[in-house]
Structure formats: structure tokens, C-alpha cells
Amino acid sequence: MSLERIEQWLSQLNQVGQSSSPGIYRLAYTEEEQKVMDLFRRLCEQENMNVREDAAGNLIARREGTAPLPAVVIGSHLDTVYAGGRYDGTIGVLAGLEVIHRLNKQNVHTKHPLEIIVFRAEESSRFGMATIGSKLMSGQISPDRLASLKDKDGVTFPEAVERAGYSFKQITNAERPETDIKTFMEVHIEQGPLLEQKHLPLGIATGIAAPQRLRVNVEGKASHSGTTHMDIRKDALTGASELILGIEESAVQEQENHTVATVGRIESLPGAMNVIPGHCQFDVDIRSTDSTSRTRVYKQFTKLVKEVEEQRGLTIQFDIITDETPVPLHASIKECFSNACKHLNLTPFFMPSGAGHDVMNMAKKWPAGLLFVPSANGLSHHPDEFTAITDMVAGVNVLEKSVRSLASEGHEGAIEEVES
Ligand SMILES: [Zn+2]
Incomplete structure (x- = not known):
């Protein structure tokens, strides 16, 4: 069942970055971040995905479609703050993996390729700048700006990147052309108390405030x-x-x-x-x-x-x-999420995102959407961060429906029908 599988994946990933003190330490471009990404790579490979890393170290796991079309992408991050929680970012990439697992099991072939992206350095804890991986992929940051960043030990961003095995000179090659991607979707914990107070399993973000x-x-x-x-x-x-x-x-x-x-x-x-x-x-x-x-x-x-x-x-x-300029999220994706909710007998609940996420960078280049699942007591960036897996499954259900509709699903033998 989804529930046990997600629970198991979650505890597997969260074994990386544990220390003697409470909370998880998987800071950007550290060994721990690499370790967790390698582990996630293996989980994707078990689902028959082709996995590569781009010039910035963002992990891109791909499931080919039946036609040469732009990809329908799901993404989030696996890095954490100092003494971070088990859910922030992690559940976003696992939601993607669970969708792929279900499609594999049901032998569903989509017309569009599907991708799961794990972005590097989403948290600003190490270098004082957030969402670096998605900034690079959407082409929104200059190497000069990155070169000026330093961590608390005086390690510069270029040094950290080189130590992790990437070339800083090549890093802007992580930028992807518009034609690579059809849509981008992220599932994230709310990091606020609204959904819990309203007893709702999920929310559809209207935009990033x-x-x-x-x-x-x-x-x-x-x-x-x-x-x-x-x-x-x-x-x-x-x-x-x-x-x-x-x-x-x-x-x-x-x-x-x-x-x-x-x-x-x-x-x-x-x-x-x-x-x-x-x-x-x-x-x-x-x-x-x-x-x-x-x-x-x-x-x-x-x-x-x-x-x-x-x-x-x-x-x-x-x-x-x-x-700063607010980032609106795309009407077509909001509608897609909303329709999926209705199909699943969930009331679509729209809410703004008060915090920034990778989706805000992707949304500047591609149609993008964000789904929230509840955070217990609104708590995040904290060892006690908690999201019930049942709520996460609700998020996965909506995501799966949305992926199927955006990527034009078809069972084997039904592809022609979908295409015509
Ligand atoms: Zn996050």
C-alpha cells in the first residue's frame, strides 16, 4: 500500500543526516546531501527511471513517454536546514516517486515523458541564498552572484561545488530550454497552521506571496x-x-x-x-x-x-x-489540481504560499503549480516537523490524477486513441 511504502521510503531517506542531536543535517552541497541524493537515485532506478545529474548537481529522473514531447515534471528538494525536519522537501520528491510507482504497476504509458527533479541547495542555511538549484535550472542567477556566497566556515560557493565534484565554471549549463518542460508541479508541507485548523488534507497554492x-x-x-x-x-x-x-x-x-x-x-x-x-x-x-x-x-x-x-x-x-514581485501560479495547473480534487471527493481549497519554494523559480519559465499538505502545529524547519502520511497520500492522489491528465495517459494499446 502507498502508506507503508511512503513511510518506508521516508525513513530510509531520513536515516541520512542524523546526528547525536535531534533533527536532520543535510546541508547544501555537503556529503550528506550527496548521500541522500544517491539513495534517491537508487529508488528511482528501481522504478526503471533513467537518472542523471545536471551541471549544478540537480538530479533528474526520467520516465520516457510514447512521443517526443516536453516533460511533465514533479520536483522538490532533499537538503535541510540545520536540525531540520523529516518532511520539508523530502515528501515532495517522494510524492513524485509514488506516482511513478503507481503508473508502473498499472502499466500506464503517458504520451509526455515524466520527470522527478531533486533540486540542490533549496534551503538558504548554508550560503544565505535559497532555491539555488532551481534558479540555475530556470536561468535566473548569474555566476558572479553565486561566486560571492560563503558559508559560516568561509567556504565559498564555488569551492563547495568543486568539492562536491561539479565544475563551477560549467554550472550555468544546468539551465534548460523552455521546450524541455511542459509543466512543473511541487508538493510541499504547508509550514503554516491553516490546513490543520481547517481539518483539510491539502491546499492548492494560488501563488507565492x-x-x-x-x-x-x-x-x-x-x-x-x-x-x-x-x-x-x-x-x-x-x-x-x-x-x-x-x-x-x-x-x-x-x-x-x-x-x-x-x-x-x-x-x-x-x-x-x-x-x-x-x-x-x-x-x-x-x-x-x-x-x-x-x-x-x-x-x-x-x-x-x-x-x-x-x-x-x-x-x-x-x-x-x-x-519583491509576487509569483502567480498557472491557472491551468490550479484548475487541473482542482478537478483532481473534485474527482477524489475532496473540496479544493485555495490558499497563498507565504514562503518561497523551488516552484517559484520554475513558474517564471514554465506553467507551474504547488500543492500543500498540512504541517502539524504549523511547525517546520524543526526536528518536530510532522505531516501525517494519510494527508500525504491525499496529495499523491491529486498529483497522480493531474500527472495523468497533463501527460495524456493511455494504457498499452490505447495510445493511438489518446493521440487521435
Ligand atoms: Zn522546502
């Missing part, structure tokens, strides 16, 4: 709290408060677009009980998968800034300190 961050400075006038009448005050903190409540309200108005806004840091000066605050600085973090919705929150904020400035006689200035 990206942050816009502002640093806001409010200038008023510091003066005596006892002798300054209320009508002549220029209180920077009460002005900032109005702005903070305002931005919260704007994000609430955008709830259906899953836009969120947070002020997580505030500083008020001079910071004395008997002095009206003359200066206040705070940071705003606005995130959404929907750029238009995020821009609406931003615009509301700039409007409010002007109002508060005028009404309270304050000077308010702000800088945009981060402005």
Missing part, C-alpha cells in the same frame, strides 16, 4: 506632557498609531485576496513617560500573491499619510526598503 516593506519616519514635536495642551500637540506616536490602524484596516479590506499587512517594529523617542513623543519610526510589511491588491493597500497608506500629516501637523516620510 512577496513582501513590500516600508520604513516610516514620523516627525512631530517633543514637549512636556503636563504643560502642553491637547490642541497644540504634535504627537508623533499617536500619528503613527493612526497609520498603523489604517494599514491594518486596508489589509482587512483585501482579505479575500489573502493580502496581509503587519507592523512588527516601532520605536518612539525620546521614550520618556512625561514627554510627548517627537519622533517615531516603524516598519510595514505588506504581502500578497496579488500585486494589484498589494498596491491598493500601499496606495491607501500613502493617502492616509497625507491626511495624518495635515490633520496633526506632522512630517511623515517613508522609504520602500523591499519590493
Whole structure:
């Protein structure tokens, strides 16, 4: 049964990177990462897949189709953070393997080739940069940028790559042409509490949210709290408060677009009980998968800034300190997942991804989708990370249906019918 098989594969893979302390250590481009990838290679070979590594060390396991067409690809990663969990990344590649196993068992031949990709260096723990393998495959990173990376022991990224047996000079050869791949799909743990709270086995990601961050400075006038009448005050903190409540309200108005806004840091000066605050600085973090919705929150904020400035006689200035672009996931894949859910009597549940994954790089070049399975207590990057295998099987079921439809399945003898 799927359940026992996945459980067994999972414990096999997770024997790699164990140490005397709790958690798993399979850092990017270390021996442990290589070891786990070699083990996964053998599992793929047992399923009659052809396995190769690209110039960056990404593992590509392939099951040929009946026609020379672009591949339908499933991928994730096997590297972990320091003291990582058993599920982050690992279940994504195992979901792919289980789909292949089922197709083999049922003697299903797809028109499009199928691939499982294990990306290198998804976690930023070692080099301070995440999703390196998928950045290289989708051609989104320059060698210069990679050459500047170092780990905590001073080992540079090129050195680590060479030590692992790859050539840094050749590394950009990992980039694949658009025509190689038809679609990309990833199954990942949610790393948040939403699915568990809603008692849902899986979620369909609408896109990868990206942050816009502002640093806001409010200038008023510091003066005596006892002798300054209320009508002549220029209180920077009460002005900032109005702005903070305002931005919260704007994000609430955008709830259906899953836009969120947070002020997580505030500083008020001079910071004395008997002095009206003359200066206040705070940071705003606005995130959404929907750029238009995020821009609406931003615009509301700039409007409010002007109002508060005028009404309270304050000077308010702000800088945009981060402005990343949200990555939408492809409508056709979302629909495919949604149809698969309906076939399996599961209610499709759409949700944004608050964290980045390999799929966000692949989505910039190919139609891509992301399925979430629940994380117990929303916990991840932690030894206690847990996802029930029954939930993972639900994810595999949806993935299998989607693969079959995207790769145009056909049983032996039925291929012609599918093609015509
Ligand atoms: Zn991950």
C-alpha cells in the first residue's frame, strides 16, 4: 500500500543526516546531501527511471513517454536546514516517486515523458541564498552572484561545488530550454497552521506571496506632557498609531485576496513617560500573491499619510526598503489540481504560499503549480516537523490524477486513441 511504502521510503531517506542531536543535517552541497541524493537515485532506478545529474548537481529522473514531447515534471528538494525536519522537501520528491510507482504497476504509458527533479541547495542555511538549484535550472542567477556566497566556515560557493565534484565554471549549463518542460508541479508541507485548523488534507497554492516593506519616519514635536495642551500637540506616536490602524484596516479590506499587512517594529523617542513623543519610526510589511491588491493597500497608506500629516501637523516620510514581485501560479495547473480534487471527493481549497519554494523559480519559465499538505502545529524547519502520511497520500492522489491528465495517459494499446 502507498502508506507503508511512503513511510518506508521516508525513513530510509531520513536515516541520512542524523546526528547525536535531534533533527536532520543535510546541508547544501555537503556529503550528506550527496548521500541522500544517491539513495534517491537508487529508488528511482528501481522504478526503471533513467537518472542523471545536471551541471549544478540537480538530479533528474526520467520516465520516457510514447512521443517526443516536453516533460511533465514533479520536483522538490532533499537538503535541510540545520536540525531540520523529516518532511520539508523530502515528501515532495517522494510524492513524485509514488506516482511513478503507481503508473508502473498499472502499466500506464503517458504520451509526455515524466520527470522527478531533486533540486540542490533549496534551503538558504548554508550560503544565505535559497532555491539555488532551481534558479540555475530556470536561468535566473548569474555566476558572479553565486561566486560571492560563503558559508559560516568561509567556504565559498564555488569551492563547495568543486568539492562536491561539479565544475563551477560549467554550472550555468544546468539551465534548460523552455521546450524541455511542459509543466512543473511541487508538493510541499504547508509550514503554516491553516490546513490543520481547517481539518483539510491539502491546499492548492494560488501563488507565492512577496513582501513590500516600508520604513516610516514620523516627525512631530517633543514637549512636556503636563504643560502642553491637547490642541497644540504634535504627537508623533499617536500619528503613527493612526497609520498603523489604517494599514491594518486596508489589509482587512483585501482579505479575500489573502493580502496581509503587519507592523512588527516601532520605536518612539525620546521614550520618556512625561514627554510627548517627537519622533517615531516603524516598519510595514505588506504581502500578497496579488500585486494589484498589494498596491491598493500601499496606495491607501500613502493617502492616509497625507491626511495624518495635515490633520496633526506632522512630517511623515517613508522609504520602500523591499519590493519583491509576487509569483502567480498557472491557472491551468490550479484548475487541473482542482478537478483532481473534485474527482477524489475532496473540496479544493485555495490558499497563498507565504514562503518561497523551488516552484517559484520554475513558474517564471514554465506553467507551474504547488500543492500543500498540512504541517502539524504549523511547525517546520524543526526536528518536530510532522505531516501525517494519510494527508500525504491525499496529495499523491491529486498529483497522480493531474500527472495523468497533463501527460495524456493511455494504457498499452490505447495510445493511438489518446493521440487521435
Ligand atoms: Zn522546502
